[in-house]
Amino acid sequence: MGISCSRRNHSLRADEREKNKHMEEKQSDTEEDSGGGHGVKHIEKIPGEIPATPINGEKMYKDSEDVFYKFVILHSTTDINEALRVKNLLQGQFHIRPGIIFAEMPAGRHILKNLEDAINSSAWTILLLTENFLNETWCEFQFHATLINSVNMQHKYNSVIPVRPETHFLPRKKTPMMLQLINALEERSPAFRQQVEKTFKESQFQKQRTIWKAEREGVELIAQD
Template identity: 65%
Template sequence: MSNGKCHLEINEKETNDAVKDVFYKFVILHAATDDKEAERIKNMFQDEFDIKPGFIFAEMAAGQSILKTLEHAINGSAWTIILLTENFLSEAWCEFQFHATLTNSLNLHHKYNSVIPVRPRTNYLPREKTPIPLRIFNALEENNSAFEHQVRKTFQESMYQKQHAIWKAEKVNSG
């Protein structure tokens, strides 16, 4: 469902509580107009690379603030994928999401190297148009012949397990 704003979504079948109790391998942040592209990327990562579970699509249930939703999504996943398309930076909310994600990766030691910009095969945001804070990350570029190798190298199970253990410990300590 698109409301004309950049958004973060999860599977409609899940409740807010269920989302808080699942640690995902990745979350995709994307522009509202890139719903189909984000779904394609999610399916590719899950089906071709066996990186699952990941999430997008289907807005969070009503009643939770959007900032809390963003916090749960970023902290409840090992990696935050930023889908770099021409549409992504056309919306202020998308820009806020990537700044929040970058800040989180700097402030939380275990979130270092957890922000993964991805340039899809079509309608990608060229490097020269990419904001400077996102240029510091090596984006995974679907058109690059080394894309498959880079994906496998980036999404290491050991990193996921480490992040998952930290997430579980934080839940126990806060709960």
């Protein structure tokens, strides 16, 4: 009698476990179909998949915050490719490096902070004078800020360099008067190479770099002529 009851109880427990298992499987299928709960299918990461890198080159800039650049190119937001071309030209053909364009400054920071760092962390500020340059209020602010900085900071004197690229350049007659007072580098000019070599002097770069390092270290350096 006891053995018969034991077998019957064991059979009931087995049936109950099978029923519960079936209900759990059905619930799991329902959750997967609806996309909710913990039943959402796990999406495996594609092997070798690399996240997209933004044009601003934030990681590159962070890794080189201790670098004093020879030049920074300020440009219209629609002239990023042209700015990169001019940067590569100066670095590759004329060996003026390192350089950076404004679009490579870190994203997520205030744009005025980026402009300040770009000017202070480079020996020369290049204004890329294209047809798009005067279409943006931001570009107008950039050249005003750089000119004022070059006047107020003795070691930044003659550090603002307007450049007219080979194509789609801003005509002289449309150039703001304050920029007309500065000799621009004309890529189309036969004397362009001589202009570049005369402008980007290593001695001037080293002088500015020394002052930059002293300022970062909190040392007041008296500029010597």
